[in-house]
Every structure is written in structure tokens, then in C-alpha cells.
Amino acid sequence: MRSWPSPFIPDVPGRGPAVRVHDTGRGEVVTLNPGPVAGLYVCGITPYDATHLGHAATYVTFDVLGRALRDAGHEVRYVQNVTDVDDPLLARAVRDGVDWVHLADRETALFREDMTALGVIAPDHYLGVTESIDLIVADVEALLANGMAYAVAAPDASDPAGADVYLDISQRPGFGDLSGLTRAQMLTVFAERGGDPEREGKRDPLDPLLWRAERADEPSWGSASLGAGRPGWHIECTALAVRYLGMPFTVQGGGSDLIFPHHEMSAVQGCALTGTRPFAEVFVHQAMVAFEGEKMSKSKGNLVLVSTLRAAGVDPMAIRLALLARHYRTEWEWTHADLHRAQQRLAGWRTALSGNGGPSAQGVLAGIREHVADDLDTPGALAVVDAWASRALEHGGSDLGAPGLVARAIDRILGIRV
Numbered sequence: 031m032r033s034w035p036s037p038f039i040p041d042v043p044g045r046g047p048a049v050r051v052h053d054t055g056r057g058e059v060v061t062l063n064p065g066p067v068a069g070l071y072v073c074g075i076t077p078y079d080a081t082h083l084g085h086a087a088t089y090v091t092f093d094v095l096g097r098a099l100r101d102a103g104h105e106v107r108y109v110q111n112v113t114d115v116d117d118p119l120l121a122r123a124v125r126d127g128v129d130w131v132h133l134a135d136r137e138t139a140l141f142r143e144d145m146t147a148l149g150v151i152a153p154d155h156y157l158g159v160t161e162s163i164d165l166i167v168a169d170v171e172a173l174l175a176n177g178m179a180y181a182v183a184a185p186d187a188s189d190p191a192g193a194d195v196y197l198d199i200s201q202r203p204g205f206g207d208l209s210g211l212t213r214a215q216m217l218t219v220f221a222e223r224g225g226d227p228e229r230e231g232k233r234d235p236l237d238p239l240l241w242r243a244e245r246a247d248e249p250s251w252g253s254a255s256l257g258a259g260r261p262g263w264h265i266e267c268t269a270l271a272v273r274y275l276g277m278p279f280t281v282q283g284g285g286s287d288l289i290f291p292h293h294e295m296s297a298v299q300g301c302a303l304t305g306t307r308p309f310a311e312v313f314v315h316q317a318m319v320a321f322e323g324e325k326m327s328k329s330k331g332n333l334v335l336v337s338t339l340r341a342a343g344v345d346p347m348a349i350r351l352a353l354l355a356r357h358y359r360t361e362w363e364w365t366h367a368d369l370h371r372a373q374q375r376l377a378g379w380r381t382a383l384s385g386n387g388g389p390s391a392q393g394v395l396a397g398i399r400e401h402v403a404d405d406l407d408t409p410g411a412l413a414v415v416d417a418w419a420s421r422a423l424e425h426g427g428s429d430l431g432a433p434g435l436v437a438r439a440i441d442r443i444l445g446i447r448v
């Protein structure tokens with residue numbers, strides 16, 4: 031699938047320190063040690079509504095992580111999916127009386143525009159489910175062949191002989207290690223987030239769907255062995271991560287609402303498929319962004335859209351700065367004041383950086399690097415730039431190279447273009 035044009039990444043002297051991030055599974059901050067190439071997989075959108083600020087926070091956070099890894103001398107291989115066929119997308123298309131393919135194309139195009147505007151580096155592999163069916167079918171076949179998956183008759187399928195396919199989680203040691211949820215909690219969350227614990231014929235209510243036999247009025251793809259149908263949600267990310275990054279890869283990322291079931295399931299499916307562990311070295315999660323008292327979500331309808339702000343003339347760099355002003359692991363509530371503060375900050379930085387010289391930038395680059403490498407402490411990094419900008423605005427300075435160096439540093443590491 032077409033992604034979007036990546037921004038130019040300026041060079042700065044030296045190299046950033048090793049990057050430390052919080053691993054959800056271990057519950058502590060760990061040092062990434064990926065070797066020459068870091069593999070980054072971040073779960074993409076289900077394109078039935080435009081990019082809201084919760085999404086934007088996720089993709090900006092992992093963009094900063096990718097930038098920090100590059101700055102530390104690693105090559106980054108970045109994979110992202112698009113869930114361009116799934117129950118919520120199909121339900122929205124039916125509700126709105128639009129073709130699901132057109133809906134997905136339209137919203138994916140808008141997402142690409144938002145990512146470009148926000149200065150997010152494009153993935154190396156950006157793939158929709160609909161263009162990865164053969165890969166997914168091969169993986170489901172392999173899981174059936176190695177006894178990790180089983181078929182459940184689906185008499186309501188278009189073909190009455192059709193069957194759905196599930197992973198047998200009872201064979202997966204380590205299931206639950208990522209989320210740390212109790213079984214009762216898992217059952218509740220699974221039902222809330224697209225799971226089907228009530229489905230008759232499953233060996234365990236928590237077994238995840240790998241392949242859904244075709245139902246009336248649902249899109250499907252032919253498979254000689256599985257029959258007509260479509261993939262379950264989690265297997266797309268398993269298949270793409272294993273194919274394009276290999277196991278274990280460095281970081282699995284996404285919003286914290288994906289920890290269970292999505293990341294738990296994609297990980298155990300990957301381990302079942304390859305017979306190796308772990309799926310990813312580290313799991314990193316962006317905290318939810320609220321608006322008007324509730325988590326911002328499509329299903330609740332309380333969205334602040336990046337595209338709406340852009341259409342109103344808001345500088346996307348101010349949106350990005352507003353997101354970077356919050357630490358990725360802290361839940362927060364978006365208010366207009368966040369945007370106002372970011373606009374003022376951006377204006378102040380621009381003024382400070384537009385002078386013929388400024389105060390010494392000694393320590394600014396190192397300060398930004400240290401904060402970002404320390405579990406993506408972007409608020410701390412912004413404070414370093416604020417301090418330099420304040421000195422520049424109050425006292426000026428005679429270091430002719432300072433504004434250029436600071437501008438390149440915030441562009442390279444924070445993705446802020448002034």
C-alpha cells in the first residue's frame with residue numbers, strides 16, 4: 031500500500047545514547063539493544079474514521095522512538111498495517127450506506143495526509159489486510175498443520191460446510207504474560223474489544239479467531255484449503271511482523287487499549303507459528319488521550335480530529351508540539367489550552383531561531399538526546415529548548431551557529447520543523 035513521503039532528517043554532530051523505554055510485559059524501563067537494525071512494528075488504523083489526537087499521539091510517540099534509535103546509530107526497519115477489512119469498518123459502511131472499500135480508501139488517504147503534516151517518518155512496509163491475504167492464509171494453514179489451530183463448524187456461513195478457525199491458547203505457555211490480567215479480566219476485556227467468548231464450539235472462550243468463513247453480505251477471499259472467508263483481527267499483525275521483521279523484533283508498539291487482546295494474541299500466535307519466543311523484545315504502549323472526560327474513541331464519538339484542526343488553519347507542528355508536551359505513559363485530557371500553549375511555544379522558538387546568532391547551544395543537543403533516550407521524556411526535551419529560547423529572546427547572543435544547530439536538533443530528534 032502506498033504510504034506517505036518521509037520528511038528530511040538533518041544531520042547533527044555525534045550520536046545519541048542507547049535508548050531506554052518502558053516494557054509493558056516486565057513493567058519496567060529497559061535498555062534497547064537491537065544491534066545494527068532495529069525492528070519496529072506499530073499497529074495501524076482501522077480506517078473507518080479520521081485520525082484523532084489519540085491516534086496522532088501514538089504515531090508521533092513511535093516516530094520519536096524511531097528517531098532516537100536512528101540518532102543512536104541504528105537503522106530502523108518500520109512496519110505498519112492497515113486493518114482495511116474488519117467488523118467495525120464493515121458495520122460503519124453499512125450504517126452510512128457506503129461501499130466499505132471506498133470508506134477504507136478515503137480514510138486511509140486522510141490518515142496519510144495527517145502523518146505527512148505531522149512530520150511522521152513513513153513505514154518501510156505499509157500493508158493492508160486486503161493485500162496480505164495470501165500471507166495470512168499460509169500462516170493459518172501452518173497453524174492448522176502444526177496442531178496449534180482448529181476448525182469450528184459455521185453453519186451460518188454462506189457455504190454450510192464452511193468453518194471458522196481458532197488458535198488453541200491452551201497450548202501456549204506465556205499466554206497472559208504481557209497484559210498480566212486475571213482470567214476473569216481477560217474474559218471481560220475480550221468481549222469488549224472484538225472477541226467472541228460466547229461462540230459455541232471453541233475449546234477455550236478466549237481462543238482468538240484466525241479465519242472467518244464467509245457470511246452473507248460480507249467480503250471474502252477464496253482459499254483452496256480454508257474455503258472462502260477473511261482473516262481475524264490479530265493474525266494480520268502476526269503475519270506481517272513475522273514476514274517483514276522476523277522474530278524476535280525490537281519493539282511492538284501501539285495504544286494501551288491494544289495490550290489485550292490484540293498484542294497478547296498477535297504475540298502468542300507468532301510464537302505458535304514459529305515455535306520460538308519471544309514475539310518482540312519489548313512492548314511499548316501509548317497512554318490514552320481523553321476529551322471531555324472520556325477516552326477519545328471512535329465508538330464514543332468524542333473525537334478531536336487532526337484533519338479538522340488542520341482545516342481550521344492550525345499549524346501541524348503546533349499539534350505535534352502539544353502531543354510532545356505530554357509523556358507518552360501518562361494519560362491526559364486534551365483541552366484547547368494544550369493547543370494554545372503549543373502555539374505560543376512554537377512562535378517563541380521560531381522567533382528565537384530566526385536571529386543572526388544566539389546564546390551558545392552547548393548542551394542543548396546533548397540535553398534533548400538525554401531526555402528522549404530516557405523513556406522518551408519529550409516534556410524534558412522541550413524544556414531544554416525552552417531554556418535556550420528564553421536566553422535567546424532575553425539576551426540575544428553572538429554564537430552564529432547556535433540557532434542552526436538547535437533547529438537541526440529539534441527537527442532531527444523531535445520532528446519539529448521551525
Ligand code: ZN
Nearest residue numbers: 073074267292
Ligand atoms: Zn496490530
